[in-house]
Amino acid sequence: MTVATESKSVLQLGRPMVTVDISDMKISSNQNEILATYSLGSCVGVVLYDPVARIGGMIHCMLPLSKIDPEKAALRPQMFVDTGVTALLQEIYAQGAKKKDLVAKVAGAGSPLGQEMIFKIGQRNYTVVRKLLWKNNILIQAEDVGGSAARTLFLDIATGRTIVKSGGQEVEL
Amino acid sequence: MNLRREILAKVSAVPPLPEVIVKLRECCNDPDIDYSEMAHVIELDAGLTASILRLANSAYFGCRGTVSSVQFAMTRLGLRRVHQMALSVCVAPMMQSPVSGYALGAESLWQHSLATAMAAEILAKKTKNVEASEAFTAGMLHDLGKSVLGMFVENEMVEIRRLVRDEAHSFDEAERAVLGTDHAAVAGMLLRHWQLPHNIVEAVRWHHKPASAEGENPLLDVIHLADILCMDIGWGQGDDGLEYRQDRTAATRMKIDNATGELIVCSVLQGLEEMKELFEMTGQGVH
Numbered sequence: 001m002t003v004a005t006e007s008k009s010v011l012q013l014g015r016p017m018v019t020v021d022i023s024d025m026k027i028s029s030n031q032n033e034i035l036a037t038y039s040l041g042s043c044v045g046v047v048l049y050d051p052v053a054r055i056g057g058m059i060h061c062m063l064p065l066s067k068i069d070p071e072k073a074a075l076r077p078q079m080f081v082d083t084g085v086t087a088l089l090q091e092i093y094a095q096g097a098k099k100k101d102l103v104a105k106v107a108g109a110g111s112p113l114g115q116e117m118i119f120k121i122g123q124r125n126y127t128v129v130r131k132l133l134w135k136n137n138i139l140i141q142a143e144d145v146g147g148s149a150a151r152t153l154f155l156d157i158a159t160g161r162t163i164v165k166s167g168g169q170e171v172e173l
Numbered sequence: 174m175n176l177r178r179e180i181l182a183k184v185s186a187v188p189p190l191p192e193v194i195v196k197l198r199e200c201c202n203d204p205d206i207d208y209s210e211m212a213h214v215i216e217l218d219a220g221l222t223a224s225i226l227r228l229a230n231s232a233y234f235g236c237r238g239t240v241s242s243v244q245f246a247m248t249r250l251g252l253r254r255v256h257q258m259a260l261s262v263c264v265a266p267m268m269q270s271p272v273s274g275y276a277l278g279a280e281s282l283w284q285h286s287l288a289t290a291m292a293a294e295i296l297a298k299k300t301k302n303v304e305a306s307e308a309f310t311a312g313m314l315h316d317l318g319k320s321v322l323g324m325f326v327e328n329e330m331v332e333i334r335r336l337v338r339d340e341a342h343s344f345d346e347a348e349r350a351v352l353g354t355d356h357a358a359v360a361g362m363l364l365r366h367w368q369l370p371h372n373i374v375e376a377v378r379w380h381h382k383p384a385s386a387e388g389e390n391p392l393l394d395v396i397h398l399a400d401i402l403c404m405d406i407g408w409g410q411g412d413d414g415l416e417y418r419q420d421r422t423a424a425t426r427m428k429i430d431n432a433t434g435e436l437i438v439c440s441v442l443q444g445l446e447e448m449k450e451l452f453e454m455t456g457q458g459v460h
Contacts, residue, residue: 039408041406062406079439112415112419113343118401118419118420118434119435120431149415150407150414151414167334
């Protein structure tokens with residue numbers, strides 16, 4: 001993880017920014033686009049990128065497991081890590097990405113301050129992401145998870161560069 | 174003038190609540206209230222009346238398309254509900270503006286406030302001692318202090334950030350260290366200035382430090398948990414992020430576990446867009 005000095009220019013070029021909302025995912029092969037998701041707290045943002053096919057996807061999942069509310073999961077699979085990341089993988093393969101070339105980056109899964117967590121949403125989100133990607137033989141190449149900072153996640157479709165903005169600083173994953 | 178005094182002056186300069194809302198609140202505790210008289214007072218304000226009817230007829234407030242007059246809304250939903258709606262319509266414009274300092278965009282404080290109000294109402298229904306409409310009101314108002322404190326935070330952001338990053342302060346601790354007060358205390362002052370009920374003022378005042386409040390106040394536990402949940406999910410997140418302390422004892426007292434928390438955020442996510450749209454259309458309410 002390096003502090004991204006050049007990355008600022010990537011975000012400031014005025015290129016079209018496609019927003020990924022909470023419980024939402026986007027896939028793009030438009031080399032001009034930047035995918036962005038804001039307000040990552042305990043939610044987890046997952047970026048998948050195929051540098052050969054130059055196609056990328058991003059998801060912003062709110063909760064770890066769909067079994068807590070299967071009805072909502074059926075309507076909005078992106079809400080949960082298990083159904084959402086699975087849907088993202090299926091869709092990105094359908095659009096031409098290859099598993100052997102795919103790299104994953106993960107950000108978020110934070111929690112408010114304090115040793116004794118009231119809710120363990122962030123921790124659980126991260127555990128399920130790791131398990132799911134591991135089962136699918138996809139390497140997490142870089143991550144910025146945990147802690148109590150607010151995070152915004154960007155993916156440059158042209159290069160696969162992934163940037164986390166947090167506390168006024170930009171860091172490249 | 175020192176910073177704290179400047180902040181106090183800014184709180185005092187916030188206009189009082191419209192008389193109709195204060196009167197409505199007083200009537201909530203009056204068993205002899207004449208509904209038609211009270212309804213008539215509200216109906217003098219056409220904008221407020223339209224907003225109340227719109228909210229009363231929404232799916233969220235439970236009377237899809239069946240409420241045609243303010244008086245009927247009072248009978249059907251109760252005075253406290255009508256007061257909650259009128260107050261929400263009144264404060265909405267104040268919370269829909271961007272807040273500097275915390276880097277909250279135009280809709281961020283509003284989104285966080287609505288989400289917290291909805292989560293607080295669900296939590297209140299799980300306990301016997303908290304009135305659902307009061308939980309909604311306190312949830313909606315809990316971060317109102319940010320809209321007063323924003324400029325002061327912006328001017329001192331470098332030092333606040335340093336305290337959070339290097340000295341392990343929570344964001345509100347850093348606010349107190351630098352400004353002499355924090356956004357929860359400022360919201361408490363503002364709500365006192367508006368003469369809201371003591372339990373709502375206290376729940377808002379101590380929402381980041383439940384252990385510091387005097388006596389038991391189940392509404393405070395509800396607001397602390399609802400805020401932590403919505404902060405967790407990132408609804409209306411600002412630069413202060415998740416830099417606040419959580420008090421586990423609030424969850425223990427309320428008997429709320431992680432699974433319940435997850436179910437609550439599922440429900441809030443589902444209703445939040447509808448709620449936002451509902452209030453967007455009430456723009457003509459009192460300002």
